[in-house]
Amino acid sequence: MHTRREFLMSTAAAGALLAMPQATNAAGDRSLNVAIGDEPTTIDQSIAWTGVDYTTAENYAEYLIQRSPAGELVPGLAERWTLSSDGKTLDLFLRRGVKFHSGDDFTAQDVIFSFERGRAKSSTVKSRLSSVAKIGAVDTHQVRVEFSKPDVTFVPNRCAAMISSKSYFERVGEAEFGKKPSGTGPFRFTEYKPGEYLDVERFDGYWGGPVQVEKARFSFVAEETTRVAKMQAGEADLITSCPYFAVKGFEGNSSYNVVKLSLYHPTMSIVFGTQNPKVPWADKRVRRAMAHAIDCDAIIKGVLFGIPDRLAFLAPYEVGYDADLKPFAYDPATAKKLLAEAGYADGFPMKLSYAVTGRVQMNNQVAEAIASYFEAVGIKTQLAGEEWGAYRNAYNAGKEPGAQYVGLFTHGRAGAVDPTYNFSLFFQTGGPISIYSNPKLDELNARAKATADNAERAELVKQLVRMVQDEVPSFPVYNNVAVYITSKRIKFTPTKNFNFDLVQLKDVTFV
Amino acid sequence: MSETGDLIPLLELRGVTKYYPVKVGGFLKSRRCLLKAVDGADCSVLPGESFGIAGESGSGKTTMGRLVLRLEKPTDGEVLFAGQDIAQLPSTELAEYRMSVQAVFQDASGSLNPRMRIKDIVAEPLRIHMRMSKAEISERCRTIVEQVGLPQRVLEGFPHELSGGQKQRVAIARAMIRKPRMLLLDEPVSALDVSVRAQVLNLLSDMQEKFGLTYMMISHDLGTLGHVSTTLAVMYLGRIVEVGRTEELYERPLHPYTQALFQAMPVPDPTRVKRAPSIRGEIGSALELPQGCRFAPRCPRRMPVCTELNPTLVEAAPRHRVACHLHHDPS
Amino acid sequence: MNTVTNGLAWARLGSGWRRLPIFPVILLAPMVIFGILGTHIAPYDPGATNPVNALKPPSWLIGEGFSHLFGTDYLGRDVFSRVIAGARASLTVSVVGVGIAGCVGICAGLVSGYFGGWAETILMRLVDIQMSMPPILLALLLSASLGTGLWMVIFVVAVVFWTNYARVLRGEVLSVRQRDYVVMARVLGCRSHTILRRHILPNVIDSALVVASLQLGAAVILEASLSFLGLGVQPPAIAWGKMIAEAKLYLATAWWLPFFPGLALVITVLGANMLGDWLRDRLDPKLRNS
């Protein structure tokens, strides 16, 4: 008898523990809960160096130049700027009467301080400033930047660094400066709990237009399924990087807005290590055949829920966009023909490297699909999914002369600050993320980079694009589209920039 | 050393001592003590005789057995088998020694590997050093199994299928299969029921008669020892306190401990008049030995000298030696 | 009391065939058959894609007969066939991984338990060191540094699990070597390796079997957890853990994707654990009376 009672007691205890009242997530009238994927590695905007750092920082700190949601460069802390005709001198005229959250005035000294600090502490800022020979203040609100060689990416990069206050730094010292960042942005940094959230609140002294959001909390929720659950449970007003599989569910539900942003970057591409003459894909016919072998549109539709875009190379708004250039068509017959021409009528075995961790979603599924298309034309594909670090190591080894590398890689094609920027990064000999080498391309790109005139540069870029399209060191599978989900009570217009998951709260309005 | 007879002893223990270093107390802060399991034992076993060792738990009799089997090497003294110190034997002769001296232990189910068939258990000694054909081996097995009174069918079975008595017969068969000269019997029947015990004891005496075996039998049961042994040694806390011919010892025990043992032994004779126990308390620890005679703290006839001097084994009567101050005076 | 224990023990030993682990066998048999026959009995090629047919629920639920018993996945592959094919990788990971761990651990346990001395000190310190790292972290570290893939997962399983055997076996050997039959073997003049092989190993192997059966399930789960973190086996190898981990994306939209491999995994782990319980009840003398 009592033993049965014991049993019942233990099960009842189980029930009691589970049936607890719920915690409400009642958000204040004008405050927001935002669930983002990754936590910034630093909250100090002056030393920000990696993509995830900007998602939050761009709300309390600013660049000299801003982008409109559509992606155009518009005045920010710099009211206007002039570039000399040789492209070697940039004059920046700063906005007057701007105050930092710390109360300090914004002057030319702050710009110079931010550049110098960024150059010393942030490898990103440092590489963006690599073409800069000298920075100096002309007066309190004018800064002159002198380049050692023309750099068409400097302005599109919004002048390299986010601005911090020199006098604030001198007043509080390094430690406090890092812990309580102060900027000129529409929001003031209030609290940061590592691993949990970062809070901001509206800065009423903001120089820019009115901002509706009063307070916001960015929670860091790495697991995408949980992020989706948070939205579904009403715990968040906005989530970033909504996984593609969940989009359909939100689209069919009237309580949510689905906001898609065609970032185009990164371009998930098949990239070849072409330095090794012994591999089949050293022959460009083989590379071209492989490009024709994959039905990318079917992958986008079937695997990726039809969400990402697919471009031949550049986006229509970019300098040098070539409307006549079409992506490789799905054409297995041509693929087989090209393979036969190259002497691989029976195909060949190959390893396809791809990442199994990291921020790009559904790599695994895409790689499996690609492999099945390759198999269809006789290329025996062994999938080699690797954790991000190993994947990057494998990619880097792809430039070695003996490498046998084919990978599904996060390549850069469309959606860069300037097309030449991506060419130097991904295709130039010795480029930071390049495993390709072609002296003609290097020479052409150097010329394009040094050409300040847009029309002239557009011609050069067209040639570069044609060259890549002909040589096929890589070919695109799809271009990234970022998806945000918001609750119905807000309207969010994301800004087309180069980082994914950017959430600028000033672009949120309440319905 | 007084000679016990004209015969050369088969096994002789001379001042055999076995100390085990043990840690007492907790880790590290512990003291290292010596557990004096056997402390200066002298005795000799003549060919063909049955030498019994009696004693309570903790008396060191099992360690004696392990020393004789060379499972342990003595700390001091020597164990001589046919005149040779077994601790010094080179490996070939050690193998021979292992053939000459075999053992049967108390727990038959414990001494048979539960995962082996009876035929493999019995034949194992043959497989170790001897080069014999399979047919020979199985022939020998069948013979020996018959000799110990087991049906042939048990050979194919496993130990758990047998009863306690049968297991002990298997153990005897294994010990006998290489025709040893001596068997060490360590409590061979104390785990058996009365009816089965009689069977095994009869078998043992048959075997001895048939093969001219020498027995060394260790037991706490004076009844069994009295039935089997010709010579009996009584041990207490690592020392032999009395040794002599069994009949002599039973009729005229000299040491107070031996006397107490006989008195405490239950006898199924309702006519016997039961007296109150003559000794109190329990056997002490071999770690903390008292000064003087080890039995002194429990001895009903303790004298002042007993707590000072440890008595040595002296001949109190012909072929009857005792270690007690009461009998030190040869008068 | 004596009668009962004797009687029961006798009855237990005498009627082994009747006390077969029916339930575990029922649970495990199909999985083992899938694992061995794998693709030969699968209705479809588990790798064959058919985008037109992607993400179809189980056919019998939508009145389409039994064409796709467990539905199809995002590439239109037959989930039933993939679950069958997944049995091979999952069982390979657990059986081979646990087997290797067993061989290493048993040897370590035997050596350290029987010989003691420096071998024991070194082995047991090694065990200590490894035990002070949580298994999942060790697995993560190994995967991150040595790579991914089926054989890596097997290696990780072996590395993570060998310590269990070593500890258990060492304890068992310590107790078995005190038994009289081992002492008797020494009296008979057996050499150490003979004693280990003939007298000790057969009597401690039971414990190893119990450990192994409990670990089989744990290995499948470890594979699944690694896959969840992105470090498990890689295609074209199909393992259940991997299928579930990937299918978490479809929890809300295509429940059959995580459900069926999950079911297979749960059944296997459940079966292996029950088998372990059964073995333990049967083989562990300490628990024999309970």
Add this chain to the structure above:
Amino acid sequence: MLTFTLKRLAIGLLCLVGVSLIIFVAMRVSGDPTLLLLPDDALPEDRHAMRVQLGLDLPVPVQFGVFLENAFLGDFGNSIRWKMPAMSLVLSRLPATLQLAALAFLIAAVFGLLSGVAAARLRGTVYDSLIRFVMTLGLALPVFWIGLMLIMTVSVNMGLLPTSGRGTFWHMLLPAVTMALNPAAALSRLTRSSMLNVLGTDYIKLARVKGNSDSRVVWKHGLRNASIPVVTLAGIQLANMIGNTVVVETIFAWPGTGKLIIDAILARDFPVVQAAICLIAAIYIGLNLLVDLLYGVLDPQIRY
């Protein structure tokens, strides 16, 4: 007891050195960390500078020596990714993990013990089978699966508890339950078999002979004896919980060390990995020592 503790601590220190060595070697063979620790467009000289800063240009044994020397002084270096002292980063995340592990452990211990004792007392009945089945099932479910299912059902569909994050007690409940299920199952099974062992002993029989009621026999005479092996397992479980939070923290966005460690491993942030795993190993060693000392309390025969 003091000497015992000291000896165990010395062995523990040795273990820590061993653990460090394993992490050290594992991280060194895992490829060039600068690919992950610097942005894609970083300049080659920056990459080189970072290698020098990490000491990767030195021979590996020298690197290990330097690491050990610094570690003994409490300096595990600076996190490369988070740009702050690695150990203080890890320590700042530790309370969250400890909090979660403590609640999970509490749940696991209470359930494991109660259900184990209940199963032992109801041995052979349908309740016993039911408890054993549920507990075996608990061992058969992968943690991430349980976690996601709980979020889907309890938070999203029923709206009872928050999905993720840290805040109130209710935020802790789902992750704690998720983490508790496996250990609860293991504890329950062990408690059952341990209790059955104890219930078969003569002293339990004597307790019945004395006229004790069944529940007194179990709770007073049985539990303390039965808990001795259970305590060992519980100690290991608690220690493992602190290390096994990786998956749960990822799912529930819990700001603890588990998430930090996997991020650090994947980002090749050596100092953080080393600091975190050393810390967890130290906690593990400490807990085991505590368990051994607890033995002394439970079992009067054990004196250190």
Add this chain to the structure above:
Amino acid sequence: MQYDPVLSVRNLETHCFTPKGVLKAVDGVSFDLHSGQSMGLVGESGSGKSMVCNSIIRLLPRHGVRTVGGQVIFSGRDILGISESEMRRVRGREIGMILQDPLMSLNPVFTVGNQVGEMYRLHPQAEDGRPIHQRVLDVLRKVAIPSPEQRARQYPFQFSGGMRQRTVAAIALAGRPKVLIADEPTTSLDVTIQDQFLCLLKELQEQEGMCLILVTHDLGIVAETCDNVAVMYAGRIVEVGPVREVLMRPAHPYTEALLRAIPKPGGRGTRLYQIDGEPPNLLDPPPGCPFQPRCARAMPICARTTPPMKADENGRAAACWASDIEEVRA
């Protein structure tokens, strides 16, 4: 007999239900125990003697073992029929028990004083108002444990074997039971300690006026300790009677064989009387008298019909076709 027995066991049947069939561990056992009497229950392992005790005190293993028939009449009522809570008041208070292995029967985690004192807490005796601690010391003194104040604070592992068994006896005595069942209480003790303990037990039994059931396999112990003896074989009592008569003139061939099989000093060279074969497998008992396959005096009838107990007026009885009690006495 003019007095009612304190404990009367009538046709007790306890069966084990095994997967292989029903094992009749106790198969119709009857005996009476009168005030102040001590009875030895003798048998080899597996004869069911312990099972009889466990059936009396109703502490059988939970599963597969059940008392299926008979009565145990204690103080005028059948205690097989009373509720479990009533039975709890009988245990310890009315019927005490001493188990075989004193090391195993004391709980290792409680002090000796605590374990003895528990008896007083479980069975408060109104007439005795003294503190429990005091009474614990008294009973420890009674079983001759030296310096009880100090000993009561110690744990069982700090006790020697003999002291542990005395402690177990103290626990039994603390309840002042009318019947004390001692199940092989000295098997794990050395012979001198056994002697001391048995003397103590006998002394206490006489002092307290308890009935004693002493289970043992050793006829020597019975001879020295008990008034009556019952010999068990294969779940049945085959012979019962006063110790002196049974041991001097055994009526049952099994009793006789047992006595003659005991090795005696000075018996060297002579063969022991040997009972061939093994005790029967109770799952498949032989037909008729269970001892018949091993019996030297077996007759054809023995294999057909189980012999009934034939008793004389003094309570002497045996179950054997071959022996006639009157004949033996004559």
